[in-house]
Amino acid sequence: MTFTLDDLAALIKSRRGDSASSSYTKQLFDAGVPRISKKFGEEAFEAVIAAMEGDDKALTSEAADVLYHLLVLLEARNVALADVVAELGRRTSQSGLAEKAARGAPK
């Protein structure tokens, strides 16, 4: 079975109401949006460093950290992953229309 970002988002959501303090995710929620945002920024910076150094193994690992912390941040702000994906979908269809217009296709 394939593991998806939706699966991870659901797992993160379930940790929010968890009473187990051993959960890193729960600790992040308890620390609040500023702390989660800072972690997200740090992980993004580490991904940038890995990319600049051409270290693809490290980039893969840091990218996983980035995605995980982004999902925690979205959940903390009650922004649904589905809404982010829908926004990406809108941009894709808009760029599709722009490409057709550039080729002179009728709208």
Ligand SMILES: N=c1c2ncn([C@@H]3O[C@H](COP(=O)(O)OP(=O)(O)OP(=O)(O)O)[C@@H](O)[C@H]3O)c2ncn1[C@@H]1O[C@H](COP(=O)(O)O)[C@@H](O)[C@H]1O
């Ligand atoms: N995908 C992740 C994931 N990626 C990264 N991390 C944690 O993010 C942290 C990364 O921060 P750092 O590398 O800076 O490590 P650190 O120094 O310990 O962190 P800080 O002291 O700076 O907070 C580490 O503690 C990692 O364990 C994650 N923690 C959890 N998950 C997922 O969330 C699920 C639930 O985890 P728990 O909430 O811990 O049960 C897990 O099963 C995983 O699927």
